[in-house]
Amino acid sequence: MMGGQPPDIQPKEGDALLAITKADLVEMLHDRIGFSKKEAQELVETGLDEIRQALIDGEEVKLSGFGKFELRDKAPRPGRNPKTGEEVTISARRVVNFRPSQVLKARANGER
Amino acid sequence: MTKSELIDRVSQRLDHLNRKDTEVALNTLLDYLGEQIAEGRRVELRGFGSFGTKARAARKGRNPKTGDSVDVPAKQVPYFRAGKSLRTEVNRS
Numbered sequence: 001m002m003g004g005q006p007p008d009i010q011p012k013e014g015d016a017l018l019a020i021t022k023a024d025l026v027e028m029l030h031d032r033i034g035f036s037k038k039e040a041q042e043l044v045e046t047g048l049d050e051i052r053q054a055l056i057d058g059e060e061v062k063l064s065g066f067g068k069f070e071l072r073d074k075a076p077r078p079g080r081n082p083k084t085g086e087e088v089t090i091s092a093r094r095v096v097n098f099r100p101s102q103v104l105k106a107r108a109n110g111e112r
Numbered sequence: 113m114t115k116s117e118l119i120d121r122v123s124q125r126l127d128h129l130n131r132k133d134t135e136v137a138l139n140t141l142l143d144y145l146g147e148q149i150a151e152g153r154r155v156e157l158r159g160f161g162s163f164g165t166k167a168r169a170a171r172k173g174r175n176p177k178t179g180d181s182v183d184v185p186a187k188q189v190p191y192f193r194a195g196k197s198l199r200t201e202v203n204r205s
Contacts, residue, residue: 063115
């Protein structure tokens with residue numbers, strides 16, 4: 001038979017299934033609640049953008065039943081360039097931290 | 113920002129969707145995300161970040177009140193890692 005076989009992509013361990021993307025979320029909203037693809041896409045983009053914007057503005061985001069996105073201010077600390085072994089100072093920074101809700105933690109362990 | 117504030121803000125930006133429809137859609141979205149994360153799927157949202165679960169090994173713990181040794185079972189812990197652009201933007205101001 002002529003022509004190419006599709007490349008044999010081996011999933012990495014712990015990655016046996018492909019990741020869910022925004023396109024899957026759009027599809028899901030279309031299937032489950034009958035939004036048009038355009039409406040679903042706008043909803044997904046706007047929802048994520050509002051969460052993102054709140055965090056950029058220094059606001060924590062608490063989504064009950066899902067989890068809380070919080071901001072942590074980290075002090076500068078000494079570190080090393082792993083390639084060269086050179087000592088560098090890791091600058092002070094603000095990072096996003098996610099705390100899963102009790103419900104989400106339980107679901108991840110097959111409870112509820 | 114709470115979930116109900118998120119619903120307000122999103123429905124204000126999308127004039128063709130009323131608050132009720134926005135609420136149903138965002139709840140459906142969060143429920144689906146939770147379901148997929150709980151099943152061990154990775155969720156990768158461009159410009160935002162990724163969700164997944166990490167395995168934690170079983171360990172011996174202590175009851176902090178009594179000092180008794182207790183077995184803490186192995187479990188899956190959900191995580192989120194902010195994407196590069198979100199990390200940069202949050203850190204800018």
